[in-house]
Amino acid sequence: MTSIGALGENYQKFNPRAYLQNNYMPPRADFSSEDCAVPWKMRCLAEAFATGEIRGRTLIDIGSGPTIYQLLSACDHFEEIILTDYLEVNRQVLRRWLHEDPGGFDWSPYFKHACSLEGKGEHWKEKAQKLREKVKRVLPIDIHQAQPLGPSTLLEPADALVSAFCLEASSPDLESFQRALANVTTLLKPGGHFLMIGALEESYYLAGEAKLQVVPVTEADVKETLVRSGYRICQFRAYIMPPSLKIGVDDVRGIFFVNAQKQECQ
Ligand SMILES: C[S@@+](CC[C@H](N)C(=O)[O-])C[C@H]1O[C@@H](n2cnc3c(N)ncnc32)[C@H](O)[C@@H]1O
Numbered sequence: 001m002t003s004i005g006a007l008g009e010n011y012q013k014f015n016p017r018a019y020l021q022n023n024y025m026p027p028r029a030d031f032s033s034e035d036c037a038v039p040w041k042m043r044c045l046a047e048a049f050a051t052g053e054i055r056g057r058t059l060i061d062i063g064s065g066p067t068i069y070q071l072l073s074a075c076d077h078f079e080e081i082i083l084t085d086y087l088e089v090n091r092q093v094l095r096r097w098l099h100e101d102p103g104g105f106d107w108s109p110y111f112k113h114a115c116s117l118e119g120k121g122e123h124w125k126e127k128a129q130k131l132r133e134k135v136k137r138v139l140p141i142d143i144h145q146a147q148p149l150g151p152s153t154l155l156e157p158a159d160a161l162v163s164a165f166c167l168e169a170s171s172p173d174l175e176s177f178q179r180a181l182a183n184v185t186t187l188l189k190p191g192g193h194f195l196m197i198g199a200l201e202e203s204y205y206l207a208g209e210a211k212l213q214v215v216p217v218t219e220a221d222v223k224e225t226l227v228r229s230g231y232r233i234c235q236f237r238a239y240i241m242p243p244s245l246k247i248g249v250d251d252v253r254g255i256f257f258v259n260a261q262k263q264e265c266q
């Protein structure tokens with residue numbers, strides 16, 4: 001039985017570049033059809049933010065990793081975006097993108113796709129600049145702590161949370177997944193929305209030398225965990241993994257998108 005500590009130790013071997021190659025470059029980063037995984041994920045996020053119901057001053061991204069695609073449709077709706085991750089190597093990758101350092105990952109296909117989905121005629125470079133302006137902090141986080149951002153971070157609860165492939169990929173079992181959700185929920189204002197993307201029935205994934213354990217969760221597990229943590233589920237969508245995308249970097253069966261609202265009476 002893997003412990004939280006052992007899982008954390010294993011993350012020390014996590015290779016951001018390998019992770020990006022495995023999941024955010026072809027064949028998985030295929031934008032040719034709306035039915036492909038990445039366009040599906042981005043459409044879920046774009047449509048949720050397009051309602052105008054998810055907005056406010058601050059949004060926190062939980063477990064950003066080395067990626068920013070999950071925030072492209074959020075940046076018009078918040079004044080301040082806070083990125084977080086457990087690993088300094090990932091926080092460095094994020095800072096390099098924010099500072100436009102050469103040699104960083106090319107997110108332009110994702111920005112172009114987001115601009116196309118939103119249909120506002122925005123040039124992708126405008127959106128990239130806007131996101132860079134909105135991201136004010138890149139913070140360390142541990143979702144297994146009661147105060148995931150640590151006791152000293154003077155941060156009022158956020159108006160919204162986003163998290164993609166973090167909770168199930170950081171929890172050794174369902175109980176710690178449930179506790180982690182309760183922990184991160186303390187970072188969200190009552191009435192605020194939590195947009196979560198995650199892996200369904202995945203047990204591992206690779207990131208270079210690292211083989212990371214994932215707690216396999218079903219649609220019912222995710223819904224039940226959210227309700228028990230005091231959320232109303234506004235929307236739940238699932239995507240089934242096509243065989244062509246089973247490329248040996250994980251055993252993911254599909255992905256879920258959930259828009260959940262933290263109930264006022266906690
Ligand atoms: C599968 S990656 C997800 C990255 C990115 N959000 C995405 O959509 O691809 C999981 C992330 O969870 C982070 N992580 C691992 N343990 C964590 C913990 N205890 N608390 C918060 N994040 C953790 C890892 O550093 C890694 O960046």
Ligand SMILES: O=S(=O)(c1ccc2c(c1)CN[C@@H](CF)C2)N1CCSCC1
Nearest residue numbers: 023028037165169205241245250252255
């Ligand atoms: O590209 S994805 O959106 C994707 C993207 C990221 C991840 C996974 C999948 C599964 N393993 C996760 C590890 F936690 C990370 N995609 C999900 C649907 S099937 C094809 C792959």
